Amino acid sequence: xxxxxxxxxxxxxxxxxxxxxxxxxxxxxxRSEVGSVVGKSTDDRQLVVKGSPPxxxxxxxxxxxxxxxxxxxxxEIWTNFGDSFxxxxxxxxxxxxxxxxxxxxx
Amino acid sequence: MQANxxxxxxxxxxxxxxxxxxxQTAPDRSSFSSSKNSDARCLIPLTVKQLKDLSRGGESGxxxxxxxxxxxxxxxxxxxxxxxxxxxxxxxxDGTGWVECTKWIHEPVDSAEVDVISVGMYVRVYxxxxxxxxxxxxxxxxxxxxxxxxxxxxxxxxxxxxxxYNTKLRGGVTTQSQATNLVGGMTTQPQVTNSIVSNPxxxxxTNLSNQFSGEYNTDEQQILGVSSMxxxxxxxxxxxxxxxxxxxxxxxxxxxxxxxKIRTTLEYLSSEGLIYxxxxxxxxxxxx
Numbered sequence: 001x002x003x004x005x006x007x008x009x010x011x012x013x014x015x016x017x018x019x020x021x022x023x024x025x026x027x028x029x030x031r032s033e034v035g036s037v038v039g040k041s042t043d044d045r046q047l048v049v050k051g052s053p054p055x056x057x058x059x060x061x062x063x064x065x066x067x068x069x070x071x072x073x074x075x076e077i078w079t080n081f082g083d084s085f086x087x088x089x090x091x092x093x094x095x096x097x098x099x100x101x102x103x104x105x106x
Numbered sequence: 107m108q109a110n111x112x113x114x115x116x117x118x119x120x121x122x123x124x125x126x127x128x129x130q131t132a133p134d135r136s137s138f139s140s141s142k143n144s145d146a147r148c149l150i151p152l153t154v155k156q157l158k159d160l161s162r163g164g165e166s167g168x169x170x171x172x173x174x175x176x177x178x179x180x181x182x183x184x185x186x187x188x189x190x191x192x193x194x195x196x197x198x199x200d201g202t203g204w205v206e207c208t209k210w211i212h213e214p215v216d217s218a219e220v221d222v223i224s225v226g227m228y229v230r231v232y233x234x235x236x237x238x239x240x241x242x243x244x245x246x247x248x249x250x251x252x253x254x255x256x257x258x259x260x261x262x263x264x265x266x267x268x269x270x271y272n273t274k275l276r277g278g279v280t281t282q283s284q285a286t287n288l289v290g291g292m293t294t295q296p297q298v299t300n301s302i303v304s305n306p307x308x309x310x311x312t313n314l315s316n317q318f319s320g321e322y323n324t325d326e327q328q329i330l331g332v333s334s335m336x337x338x339x340x341x342x343x344x345x346x347x348x349x350x351x352x353x354x355x356x357x358x359x360x361x362x363x364x365x366x367k368i369r370t371t372l373e374y375l376s377s378e379g380l381i382y383x384x385x386x387x388x389x390x391x392x393x394x
Contacts, residue, residue, distance in 0.1 A: 006155065006201055006202045006203055007201045008201075009201065009262075024201050060255075062255070064201070077183075077226070079183070079226070079228070079255075081255040082254075082255060085255060085256060086256050086259065089256065089259045089260075089263070090259050093259050093262055093263060096263075096266055097262065097266075101266045101269070103155075104153050104155060104156055104202070104265060104266060104269060105153060105155055105201070105202045105262075106155065106202065
């Protein structure tokens with residue numbers, strides 16, 4: 001893991017703010033393909049995550065990697081988050097962590 | 107009941123930095139006399155970025171947002187483990203930065219605790235901030251893996267909440283510095299934890315000042331001023347020693363305040379649990 005740069009907490013809409021930088025996001029897996037996973041971000045946008053996902057993959061997975069563009073991430077680290085996760089909480093956190101309380105995170 | 111100063115419940119029930127109604131009376135007794143100790147008992151959730159920002163402040167007494175930082179809780183992913191014989195060092199990365207957490211291994215229970223942890227695992231760490239050769243490390247009391255990943259979101263939300271609570275209230279404390287004098291020096295330290303944890307009256311003042319945005323309702327201000335005088339009076343050894351307590355008209359006479367005001371104040375204080383009635387119209391300070 002590249003521990004030198006912090007990773008911004010993002011949802012689909014915030015991804016474009018961090019293109020080219022390290023981000024982390026939780027996505028709900030829609031389908032798994034060879035070399036990538038298509039998922040839904042916590043604000044219901046479609047994201048493509050490239051890399052090698054863990055097997056087996058749970059419904060929710062956190063990916064940490066570099067944002068390629070406003071809807072895809074090149075993931076380095078995948079963490080299974082299980083089959084139940086509060087996406088609205090996470091979404092709200094993303095808004096706060098990138099907005100009013102950015103100084104606490106980045 | 108108040109034999110131990112350190113109230114584990116208050117410190118680790120997801121708080122300790124802000125008392126709920128239930129825990130408010132518990133730390134008060136020791137805090138009246140040793141407000142510094144109550145600061146050391148606070149447990150603060152932090153992001154690693156907040157930790158790093160502390161070191162740039164360069165103060166010898168570590169504090170953040172006006173609150174003394176001693177015990178902290180972090181949630182992050184383990185990115186490196188250094189296992190030695192007597193200790194185990196984890197590098198915990200929460201996405202905002204990383205910090206080395208050292209857990210000393212004295213007993214089998216400690217080694218059992220660290221054996222479960224592996225790289226890539228999300229953990230919750232409780233520890234104490236230490237500076238070794240200008241490097242911030244965490245002397246770890248407890249490190250355990252997360253099972254429910256909503257904890258991560260919850261922890262960050264807590265960090266934001268505590269930060270907001272402390273910074274907003276510090277603003278509140280400064281605007282009510284006039285009231286501090288009026289209350290007669292229950293506590294002279296402007297730190298937030300003191301004013302909330304150690305002094306319930308100041309706590310209520312804080313609530314009021316928030317509601318009225320720094321402008322005071324003079325009635326409330328008066329009641330609070332009288333309350334502290336009454337409490338101070340009832341805390342005198344002579345009053346504490348008396349089994350039956352003190353009658354309200356005696357209090358009024360001693361403090362030279364009208365009986366009506368005293369009665370109102372005594373009712374208010376007993377509804378808050380700060381004093382209690384022994385027999386008819388006799389009041390005693392609640393000191394367990």
